[in-house]
Amino acid sequence: MTTLYKLTGTLQQYTWGGKDYIPNLIGFTAQKDQLYAEWWLGAHPSSPSTIKVDDKTMPLNQFLSQNPTALGQQSRSIFGDELPYLLxxxxxxxxxxxxxxxxxxxxEIGFVEENVRGIDLTDPKRTYKxxxxxxxxxxxxxDFWLLHGFKPKTEILKTLRERSSLQTLANQLETQDLHHFYSDIMQANQTQLASWLLPIFEHNRLEDLSPENPDYWVLYSQKEMNISLAQLDAGLMCFYLFNIVQIKQxxxxxxxxxxxxxxxxxxxxxxMACSDNVIRGGLTSKHVNIDELLKVIDCREVIPELIKAAPPDNGSFTYTTPAKDFALENVRYDDTAQINGKAESATILLVMQGCLKISDKNTALELKQGESAFICADTAYQISGRQVGYCVLAKLP
Ligand SMILES: [Zn+2]
Structure with a gap:
């Protein structure tokens, strides 16, 4: 029985995507004026990857529903007959x-509640998909920049105090916890937002600011996202409340x-776990469900913890997190490397750089940068480096 298949991902062309990165990595020609935001490898029913079975192409979710043993016993006992992750x-x-x-x-509660209230799955106001x-x-x-969790309250106070238009907010925060403070900010009206933010736009120029400075991201987001100064987004205030984190390659x-x-x-x-449940908190023209946002947001003070980079040597290294739904293995090789592995659960391999051959006892696939494979659970395999590079393997921890 075949346990190793060539896999092809799907593209998501959201407006925040870039022009060249994904076409260059995956290996297809970028179309003029097209934006490529995401490349998905998984079995999410809204955009499943496809696998090649006996020269026929078939969606991975359909394959898995016909061949659930490919997921592995342990995975099925915890996550049922679905692939638990999405890469x-x-x-x-x-x-x-x-x-x-x-x-x-x-x-689980939110999904049932919205069903009971009759909000269609495709309704833009639907939160739980x-x-x-x-x-x-x-x-x-x-080099990657993101917002991640609330800063400690003392740091937020310092950030607010450093800006004259935000003094009143600092005074307010002295008397409030972060949840009440955040709730007030997210429900501020345009007059309040203008009094806090317009002086920041007036007194700064993007080119004079560094990305560690929250003002930089307020100006940058307004410009990149075309946010009107007459219709400010409360999410802009979050640059003063959340950690601004830089992550190196x-x-x-x-x-x-x-x-x-x-x-x-x-x-x-x-x-990530295979889900489409997103609760938005600003910097968006999409629906913000403020009640649900305030119910679900975790306002604890976060000191960002970075996951260490994989070592530069040949061989395997696994990134793990507290999540039981996934782990990411990083395998580096040169043109002489031979790495043996065993897929304990259903595994997706993506070649990030170079070329490799992956083989099990029945099948061998030559994969170059951007190409991927699906490996059924309980399969022993060998990766032979063909050209220096690395691949990632998504699986269960
Ligand atoms: Zn997210």
């Missing part, structure tokens, strides 16, 4: 909306349930 490449040209994701329990949580890990493929970060975050600039690999 993505992102090219963040413009900032993404501020977002957070529910816990498993919140998602499925019953799953969506912890996320990302590994930077370039190879390092990563984990976003747990409830932690607000926004990708601002750069490219990354993202690995």
């Amino acid at each position: 993505k490449i992102l090219d963040v040209k413009q900032p993404l909306s501020i977002q957070l994701h529910p816990t498993k329990q919140q998602a 499925d019953k799953n949580h969506k912890p996320e890990m990302m590994i930077a493929l370039s 190879g390092q990563g970060i984990f976003q747990d349930a409830g932690i607000p975050h926004a990708y601002l600039r750069g490219q990354n690999i993202e690995l």
Whole structure:
């Protein structure tokens, strides 16, 4: 029986994507004026990858429903007959909306509640698209900037005090906890937002600011996202409340349930639980469900913890996080490397650089940069380097 298949991902052309990064990495010709935001590898029913079975192409979710043993016994006992994770490449040209994701329990309740209220799954006001949580890990493929969790209150106070238009907010925060303070800011009217933010636009120029400075991102986002000064987005205020984090190529970060975050600039690999549950918190023209946002947001003070980069030597290194839904293995090789592995659960391999041959006892696939494979659970395989580079393998921890 075949246990190793060539896999092809799907493109997502959101307006925040870039022109060249994903076409260059995956190996297709960019079309003029097209934006390529995400490349997905997985079995999410809204955009499943396809595999080649006996020269026929078939969606991975359909294959898995016909061949659930490919997921492995342990995976099926915890996650049922679905692939638990989704692997993505992102090219963040413009900032993404501020977002957070529910816990498993919140998602289960929210999904049923919205069904009961008769909100269609395709309704833009629908928040819970499925019953799953969506912890996320990302590994930077370039210098990467993001917002991640609330700063300690003392640091927020310092940031506010340093700006004359935000003094009144500092005074207010002295008497409030972060949740009440955040709630007031997210529900501020245009007059309030203008009094806080317009002086910042008046007194600064983007080219004079450094990206460690929250003012930089306020000006940058307004410009990149075309936010009208007459219709300010409350999300802009979050640059003063959240950690602004720079991640170097190879390092990563984990976003747990409830932690607000926004990708601002750069490219990354993202690995997450297979879910589409996103609660937005500003920097968006999409629907902001303020009640749900305030219910689910985790306002704890966060000191960002970076995931260490994989070592530069040949061989295997696995990034793990507190999430039980996924792990990412990084395999480096040169043209003589031979690495033996065993897929304990269903595994997706993506060649990030160079070329390799992957083989099991029945099949051998030659894969170059951007190409990928699906490996069924309980398969022993060998990776032979063909040209120096590395690949990533998404699987269960
Ligand atoms: Zn997210």
